[in-house]
Amino acid sequence: MIFLENNEIELFFDSGTGALTGLRNKLTGWQVIRQPKLAGGLRMLVPIERHRNNRVLPEKQALTSAERIDGNALRLTWEGLMGDKSGILDIDAELTIRLAGDAVSFDLMLRNGSPYRIEEVWMPYLGGLREPRGGNPLRSLSVTMVGGFKEVELGPNMTNQIGYWGSDYPGFLTTSPDNGSILPFVLLQAESEGIYIGQHSNHPSVVSFLHEFKPGYADSLHNRIADSDEIGGKPAGFTVSAIRLPFVEAGETVTLPPMVLRMYAGSWHEGIQTYASWRSSDAEQYLRPSWVSGIDAWMTLHVDSPEGCDRYTLDDIITVAREAKVNGVGVLQLIGWTRGGQDGDEPYQDVNPLLGSHEQFREMIRVIEQDVGIRVLLMCKFKWADRTTLGFREELQPLTMKDMYGDDVYFQGYAYQTVVQQLNGAGRRTGAMLCHSSASLRDIAKREFAKILELGSSGMLYDELTSDDRLLCFSGAHGHRYGACNSAGSVELAREFRAMAIEANPQYLMAGEGPNDYLTPFYGVNYVRTNDGWSGWEKSHTPAWKFMDPDMMMATCLTGWDDREMVHQCIAYGYVLNYEPYNFKGRLSDIPDTVAYGQAANELRRSLREYLWEGIFRDTIGLQIERLQGEGELLSTVFVHRGNGKRAIVLGNQSKEYLRVRVGLDAVNDGEPCRTFDRYMLQQAGGAESNGVETLSPRTFMVLVER
Template identity: 25%
Template sequence: MKIILRILLLAAWCAAEEPLFFVLENNHIRLTVEKATGAISSFFVKANQCELISEKRLQANFRICLPLPDYQANYLDGMRQKPVEVRQEDRTITVRFDGMSSAKGIFPIKLSCTITLQDDYVVFKARLINHHSQPISEFWFPRLGGWTQFGDRTARLATPNYTSMSRHTTSLFKNYPGSRGLGAEAAEWACTYPGMVMPWWDLYDEKSDLGLYLGYHDPVFRFSSWHTFLMPDHSGLPDAWLTDQTSGGLPVGLVFSHIRFPFIHSGEILDSGEFIIRVHQGDWHQGVQFYRDWFLRHFTLNHGDNWLRHKRAWFTSILYQPEDKIIADYQTYGRWCGEAAEYGISCYELIGWHRGGLERNYPDYQPEEKLGGRDGFRGLMKEIDARQGKCLAFINYNILDQNTDWYKKELFKYKQQDQFGQQPIWMGWGESTFLARSGMNVRYHVRGSITPDFEKLLADQFIERIQDGAHGFQIDKLCVGAALDFNPLNALKPDVALCQGLVQAVDRLYQKCRTVNPAVSMASEFSFDRLLPYFAVGYRGSGPRDISTFRFVFPEWTSCQHIARPQDFNGINYAVLSGQVICVEPECYQGSLKQPLYHDLANYIKEVERLRDELHSLIFYARYFDNQEGRITPVNPEAQNKLQYRMHGHFHNGQRALVVINTSAEPVQYAWAFTHQKVAQALLYQPFVPQRKIRIDELLEIKPYGLQILVERISR
């Protein structure tokens, strides 16, 4: 008996001595993972001595939503589940669950998660298997709770934007941007991808010059969300965070989650991509290079030989407006293109050329008889060819005009659907009457699903237009083309149907068009990175005075800067500043560039294009460093906001060019510097002025609404 007691005491002592957690640690990060739950209870960043999980009561691991017929909000909270295994092998911790429970019962769901520490980053992966009769709608993983700071509470977040460059402006730890909505358990703020143009966030601690990258790397393009709760709620004050004294004893902190929407049914599996949390020096400019490297390992991005990427200016016009008003026929438009060519423009976007005109009768893409019919369309293409020009025909892809008899009788079955078989209706644009322009009387469109029959209907027409001589397309509204799609005719999962499925459809269209003409190229109004391999130019990837984050991360791409006002010299300068296409649309898409009203603008475009032609590989098809690697300092500090600058660089030889613009009506003097290396001399280019050499100690003066380009002199 004494021997048995001793054995039992020894076993109890050994159990008491066994640690309750696993630790992963290297020179950058120390992670602690609880054995009881598989949750991360400590995420310590060594470079700035910051503990991310400082409010332990909020630690989290995962969450699953398994909607039941009588209870849609059936959440399975990971912290209430008991893992069947938690083990550590070298740099990886594996956590397995077999069976999940909620207040509604026990459910046959399996989950295996891995947490791997690799140098300066952590990798989260998961395999989720559903054996229940109902589909899993939401999977929240990784889930990290208890964040109160990064470095300190002043750290700010940057997100990848569609029409503006990323900046660290979002204050999660102080001026939290979200609020508590109906049904939410706390204040809530989230971003979706698509929605964001790339799948990452980046936090920046300025005091330590340290960033934290949070990115999802998955070759399969899925709809997902970056989500935060601020527990227990927004304070209602400018400082959104409650304190220990005002929180009523409840824990205060962020819970971060990455949410996917797999809708896997019984017997189906979700194998996730990799969610990465990486510590890096610098802000998002440095952190995002990690994503670029991953992207280029998986997708081809080569627009160097694409003629469209080297077209620096377009002329565009809408021929036929949706309220039956004809602005120009094919013959008149051809004349306008010839007039635009006098100012150095050789690429033309043709809008409203098809039956019914712009924003009408989609997806009928046959040439409009009132404008000259198919013969007139072919003749226009030949005329543009004869002057060595290129024409992009404006089209949509998965957009349907719900007002046509065709839609009501047949096409309705192709619309994208939510779980209730419906779709929010908001897409409608009018032009020719006040009722139409104000949105009170417009033809509303719906987003289409991607099904074999619908895809063929589109492809057959687009291939015909290439056969008719079109050099390519500008595909509009792809920025709204991606969403969860429950259309029963689409065989893909809802989270990939209009993400991966849409990209694959575009790929097939491209290949078919290039069997007719290998030089076909396309631009698009798109807003997510997976389409970058297909579109060298974005139609709306810029704001009036800015450009998408794409431009920095993937300088192989650029966007259009739209110019309609007859004295918009600032707009042209902004196009040069960011390396954008000048898309000139006189009279708001209704006239020729060659008219007295546009005389000054046309000649300015011609001169700017002369400069950009000479400096093409330095400021247009070139690397884009945003506001990095250079500096300008106005002599008068009050003029700081009047000047803007951006740095560009040659793709191959490393030479830099600094573009400076003055957005004010007053001249400004400034000092300048290149900061990537010591640059003592540069060449100064500006419109209508001969180039000259300048030295680093020379102050420059830029005229009102002026443009200057400083090109680094390099030894040959």
């Protein structure tokens, strides 16, 4: 047995195979690997002739050497790795494991002397893990494009999300960068502690986290896993693996980006801080013009769809903008203004001829921006091509992403209004993903972006920024390596767009829908829907990304006719209110109750701007709440003033009953806990003294500022 430990973590490795047989948090006593018979080590996929699934399995490897570098580091070496179909391969691996406090890093170097390509590399590979004894099941958390958590419980009833035909064991896969995981890490959260596993790299690459339960369900009718460490004579437990896809060619030596595992105490707030601390050390600054910080309300308007609904004329749009201005809106985002309507004729950015000419559309933007006084954002996208558009075959198809078999990488496309489009395979315009790693494709995108810049708007909003699991391109004609990560090309395109935008207008805003972590510095506002139920990611929105990065600016959508609860969410989390009546197809006059409440809420937020808009968002850190009356949903968050350090609490009653609470704030440094506040409410001048015991009327909110 080989061990590595410090005062906080203890690791044990099998001296024969190098598999990780023990992982313990010495401060809490949590032995993560409860079933060492499922211990995981170094695993790979190295396809050979007739056997794509030629696996390099941990239990079949022979460790060549184990060298202690210093008191906190260990180097494991394997020479001549064994494939289960190929036999011994001329592939060597060197793994350096280093402890630093409550974290351990895994740095892996591969030398491929074989004639085959290394596709998958699994490291770290935790096998036989369980929650702390006597505790509730672990939850796997990953940050989604809307800034909240995708959450999956590891037992007792875990649905197989991979598909029974595609896996030997029930499990699920979390892949980054993808809509469901735009940051390259997962948290395995227990009740009062957890494990962070993340890739730390400044360059986008695909990392997946495979969660499985072995040997399988105890009760398949209810998807129930075994609660013991053995069942039917087989070892039982979870495996969680970090899997990279480096596509190491024959003759290459490659060092993979480091993977970091941290065993932390506390809630997800502490776990996510692991990535935040690393990220802030080398993060690029946001491209966000100064005018953006003054705007806390948007409106989005759908002009046309690929079905030719032709909703608004240029004069109509100006009228909508005037109405929005009166109601406190500072940005009007236009969708479907291009040829073919929304999602039609992508990625071409010519003005929709149903609206008028390029010059007429430009004049409309001038009137809205200069005469009406609202900024205009033009929605666009360069992620995929409409396969029905003119120019697809001749210009775009050679530059689409290709799969391993040389075919275009397709996706279903979207449907608008008509039943014929809603039917799969009928009238829907399917798309083909565009390869951003191709310089030729980026040249076309820049040509089309130049058309947007010529229109003179204050900015653009790039729809569908994250790749949505179509991540890799295998074309041999695009000038990139085999299996290139498309997000890496998207970052290059963002740099080129930024240079063009700054040259045209230094105050130009580039915003985007769900940018992954590598794209956020370029697209300075994240346009999201934090009330979506269709995604299945979260039952209620958790502001994880905003907590990790308080400077992140997010605009979320209000579509309800009396949408007080979404207004509360925006105030409590520091989000921009984005009005979208009739799912962004109507006018503000369609939802007067929502607009009136939103305007009143924003007036209160503006009066406390240094806290609620410019302060540091802390979610619930330091907040003490005792319920005295009512069981309804309560929204509560904390902001910290960047200057004086004082804190403000937002309390939102999301229910139809009265709630009575006692509120306090933990002491800062060696001070006393805070129990006295100034209370601020809608349509009340100034603040009133509060002792922290408050009654919230149904569907209202208040702000308490510590004295």
